[in-house]
Amino acid sequence: MEINNEEFEKTFDEAFEQKSEEINSQLNREVLIAMVGDVNCGKSSTINKLMKEDIASVGSKPGETVEIREIPYKDNIIFVDTPGLDDVVKVNSEITLGYYKNSDVILFFLNAAGTVLSENELKNLKDIEKVNRDIIIVLNKIDAADDIPELVKYIQDHTNFKYPVVPISSRTGENISMLQNKLLDILEKKSKDIMFAMNLKEKSTTANRWILAAGVSSATVGASPIPGSDFIPLTGIQVGLMLKLSTLYEKPISKENAKELLIVTVVGNVGKTIFRQIVKFVPGAGSIIGASVAGATTVALGYAIKYMHENNIDLQAAQLKSIYEMLLKKEKEKQEKYEGDDDEDITFVK
Incomplete structure (x- = not known):
């Protein structure tokens, strides 16, 4: 026929x-990705590994003054580095909450080499999910920790399996492609994956x-x-x-x-x-x-x-x-x- x-x-x-x-x-739309976590959880090194380019400064020291930072990449991608709702003064907390509300994806960082999902971190997560549920939990520094599957299970159990948990090492690059895929999963639902992907x-x-x-x-x-x-x-x-x-x-x-x-x-x-x-x-x-x-x-x-x-x-x-x-x-x-x-x-x- x-x-x-x-x-x-x-x-x-x-x-x-x-x-x-x-x-x-x-291609004319903007992608906003918010990152939340303390100053020593590897947010900057993670996005540098993700985009394979030094777009964010690294080397923040624990205890350093925290602030909200916009980190633009090319024309239409903006990463926003935030310290968390409880780690800044009230006026900044309101601004930060606004970023979370308007973000396409929120990367919620945890430190595998530290106290994973502390009481304060869990409170932050619950506050954030009230305005945006497009969250990926990033368990960073797995190269410096043991029993990663157990840590992942702990996080899943205490967050009711609501969000993907991606164990990575921003130092070695382990599982960065997994994080990339989870980002694309969410962006695809919002018809924003093509522009993000072509910048990888x-x-x-x-x-x-x-x-x-x-x-x-x-x-x-x-x-x-x-x-x-x-x-x-x-x-x-x-x-x-x-x-x-x-x-x-x-x-x-x-x-x-x-x-x-x-x-x-x-x-x-x-x-x-x-x-x-x-x-x-x-x-x-x-x-x-x-x-x-x-x-x-x-x-x-x-x-x-x-x-x-x-x-x-x-x-x-x-x-x-x-x-x-x-x-x-x-x-x-x-x-x-x-x-x-x-x-x-x-x-x-x-």
Whole structure:
């Protein structure tokens, strides 16, 4: 069954305009991230590790005079360093509470090497959650403490499992990617994740996250790459993925290029013969979307575009077949090297 060209053109154009508008609106929005904790809990070193850039001064000493600090990053991201509601004079407490209320995410810092979740810290947390529940509890300095799982469980038990607890070391960088993912989880719900993600130095993890999420969404739609009742939402998912990846890597894609790529992968035959094999070697992809033609096509498209961006290859449809085949060969060689040669065919549930 062939796709009606007029229907495809209309569907694609509408999806491209809609997704472009959604992404552009994100890029004009501000992200406000408040950090609360004492002066020795590693807030500054954490955001330096998170953004992989020295954007905040470090080296505050215990007992040093505390104040509220705005730490801008690029044009639209602002970190706010706050000492906590009980550690400043009353007028500052009111200002601090205002920051918490307006923040997109609050990073509540605890010191794994100190008294974890003291009575005062728990009171602060309860006061903050009255105005904002988008909180991530950051258990820092795990490199200087023992029995971290027990500390995490203690925090969860005493906060009724309301918030994610992320154990990190701002000194070694351990689990910083976990913190990044938790931030993106919250920002995505507020349609602010794209702008934040494109300012991260390490983009591959975010790209993988988006590709697999698009694959799952496509699998949920349950469409084969043919016209029908599911063709419109599937086109929207794939167009959105192309635009998000191009924005992430700051390599804009034209409407004509995007249309050509989609025609080659979805309408044409370039990807159909090998995309099922590709997902066999993509960690997590096979188990999530391996049973879906639509999901597997989307994942293959996403990883090909990601590879082209990361290797400065122009996004041209003519390149896709060789990229697909190269990715398949590369991943198969890697699998054979570390896991042994396994030529078993994939079985797809229909």
